[in-house]
Amino acid sequence: METINRVVSALMAGCETSSLHSIKRPQAILWLFTTIVLARTIRRMIFNAFFHPLARIPGNKLVASTYYFVGASTLSGRSHYGIPLAHKMYGKVVRVAPEIVSVADKDMIREVLVTGDYPKSILHEGLELNEQHNLFSSRNKNFHKNRRRLVAPAFGLQYLRSLEPVMHTCIRSLITKIDELLENPKMVKSKNKVLPKGHIDMCSLLMRTAMDVIGETAFGQSFKMIEDETHPVPHQMAKTLKRSMQQTFNPWMKYLLPLDLSLADFGEERVRVRKEAEESDRRSDLLQYLIDAQQHERDEGNGETGNEYEDMISGKLTDKAVVTETCVFLIAGSETSSTAMTFTLMFLVKNPDKLAKLREEIDLATASNDKGAIPAYDQLRNLPYLTGCINESLRLRPVAATVILAQTPQLHLSEEYYPQAKKFIPERWIPGESPFPPVEDFTFYPFSAGTRNCVGKNFAMMEMRLILATLVLNYNLEIVSGQREDYVQYITTALATGKYVIKMKRR
Numbered sequence: 352m353e354t355i356n357r358v359v360s361a362l363m364a365g366c367e368t369s370s371l372h373s374i375k376r377p378q379a380i381l382w383l384f385t386t387i388v389l390a391r392t393i394r395r396m397i398f399n400a401f402f403h404p405l406a407r408i409p410g411n412k413l414v415a416s417t418y419y420f421v422g423a424s425t426l427s428g429r430s431h432y433g434i435p436l437a438h439k440m441y442g443k444v445v446r447v448a449p450e451i452v453s454v455a456d457k458d459m460i461r462e463v464l465v466t467g468d469y470p471k472s473i474l475h476e477g478l479e480l481n482e483q484h485n486l487f488s489s490r491n492k493n494f495h496k497n498r499r500r501l502v503a504p505a506f507g508l509q510y511l512r513s514l515e516p517v518m519h520t521c522i523r524s525l526i527t528k529i530d531e532l533l534e535n536p537k538m539v540k541s542k543n544k545v546l547p548k549g550h551i552d553m554c555s556l557l558m559r560t561a562m563d564v565i566g567e568t569a570f571g572q573s574f575k576m577i578e579d580e581t582h583p584v585p586h587q588m589a590k591t592l593k594r595s596m597q598q599t600f601n602p603w604m605k606y607l608l609p610l611d612l613s614l615a616d617f618g619e620e621r622v623r624v625r626k627e628a629e630e631s632d633r634r635s636d637l638l639q640y641l642i643d644a645q646q647h648e649r650d651e652g653n654g655e656t657g658n659e660y661e662d663m664i665s666g667k668l669t670d671k672a673v674v675t676e677t678c679v680f681l682i683a684g685s686e687t688s689s690t691a692m693t694f695t696l697m698f699l700v701k702n703p704d705k706l707a708k709l710r711e712e713i714d715l716a717t718a719s720n721d722k723g724a725i726p727a728y729d730q731l732r733n734l735p736y737l738t739g740c741i742n743e744s745l746r747l748r749p750v751a752a753t754v755i756l757a758q759t760p761q762l763h764l765s766e767e768y769y770p771q772a773k774k775f776i777p778e779r780w781i782p783g784e785s786p787f788p789p790v791e792d793f794t795f796y797p798f799s800a801g802t803r804n805c806v807g808k809n810f811a812m813m814e815m816r817l818i819l820a821t822l823v824l825n826y827n828l829e830i831v832s833g834q835r836e837d838y839v840q841y842i843t844t845a846l847a848t849g850k851y852v853i854k855m856k857r858r
């Protein structure tokens with residue numbers, strides 16, 4: 352208090368005439384400013400901790416008084432360490448910031464995601480691209496309902512069948528690349544380090560494959576990331592993702608470091624090329640589906656009104672919206688499936704008995720194929736052990752879980768619902784083979800649930816089954832021990848090192 356008085360009197364009297372010669376006017380202004388900001392911050396924190404409407408929810412008062420802690424743990428990708436700890440100390444419902452409550456109770460999660468259909472968190476708005484709401488980011492129910500109605504059929508099982516040849520093309524490139532790398536170990540580089548013969552960084556290679564799959568299906572053009580990693584768009588996407596996350600917690604960054612939207616420029620160009628293409632060049636993919644849906648809406652009289660803002664708010668499929676949604680597919684659909692595949696391979700090489708069992712199942716299902724042929728999706732889609740392995744990996748490492756409000760990872764790792772929860776036991780998903788009681792409903796949410804569940808689930812399952820089965824079918828896979836396996840959780844989950852090496856040999 353005395354310091355404030357001294358500062359104020361220094362300001363009032365002017366620095367030279369002040370009785371306090373040691374404080375100059377600019378210094379005094381700074382002092383005053385800092386003191387006011389500090390006092391207001393402390394007042395707000397006290398209000399948040401003790402008088403806020405959510406103050407009675409259990410949790411650490413200091414953590415709940417500010418967004419600092421949840422922001423710092425989210426930006427460092429380490430929220431999966433702190434939040435489970437908070438649940439251990441305070442129970443299934445914990446307040447982790449002034450207006451963020453983390454829920455790890457089965458019935459409440461169901462209420463949040465399905466029955467209550469609560470709006471998405473404000474964090475999702477960080478993913479607005481090109482100044483457009485989009486399927487992933489929007490918190491507006493009306494917008495979402497309209498947009499989902501237009502986009503969802505592209506991911507129906509029927510339409511996805513037409514994508515199988517495109518996925519096969521990418522898988523063929525992957526196999527060619529692996530064989531090339533096995534032949535010529537000098538080319539096998541991971542993070543600019545030459546790896547020993549037979550060692551392949553599957554984390555990087557699967558990421559590049561998933562990007563090529565989305566490039567082919569959503570933009571009608573592969574990024575050819577499997578061949579080399581020079582295409583600028585995937586790199587720019589990674590930067591955009593990170594920056595949009597930072598901007599959510601630090602909105603001032605929007606002005607200092609705006610998002611690089613060359614991704615949208617690329618999308619615009621691809622849509623233009625596709626629209627100008629001859630009917631004979633037509634191919635079925637996600638991009639074509641959106642273009643056809645747009646035309647259908649126009650023919651039905653439900654097209655754009657011409658008022659750009661109104662059209663955006665109501666979820667109309669404008670040209671800009673088509674571009675934005677294709678960019679969302681790239682963001683939502685590349686790192687997710689590739690990381691899920693990397694984790695599945697990681698668990699398999701760590702559990703060679705499970706890998707052998709999976710191989711036996713795939714060998715049997717594809718016995719009539721020519722040697723080296725890529726399996727057809729019909730041969731794989733109902734294989735219980737393959738699905739069990741993918742589910743088990745998604746349970747242990749839910750790559751795109753909603754981590755702030757509905758703590759689905761907490762359910763996945765709870766001994767109450769999953770005996771020996773930390774172990775990779777694909778059998779738990781197969782009735783009759785499981786050593787445990789059947790998995791309870793509403794305890795498994797890798798693709799979320801309710802109206803905001805993953806629209807790309809069938810696409811991802813098809814891609815993962817095809818790629819994982821092809822790898823298991825064609826290569827012996829062995830663990831390379833001594834690697835880091837810790838992971839970070841930003842918008843999606845990823846290995847902290849961005850690398851996972853597997854020892855591979857053609858069968």
Ligand code: HEM
Binds near residue numbers: 471679685796810811
């Ligand atoms: C293993 C792979 C995948 C996993 C685990 C996954 C998981 C999820 C989850 C948990 C959500 C809800 C996110 C939230 O509420 O914040 C979501 C939403 C979404 N995902 Fe996926 N996803 C995967 C692959 C894909 C693919 C391949 C695509 C597209 C090609 C895709 C497109 C989307 C979109 C557009 C949404 C927003 C849906 C909406 O709000 O209506 N995802 N995903």
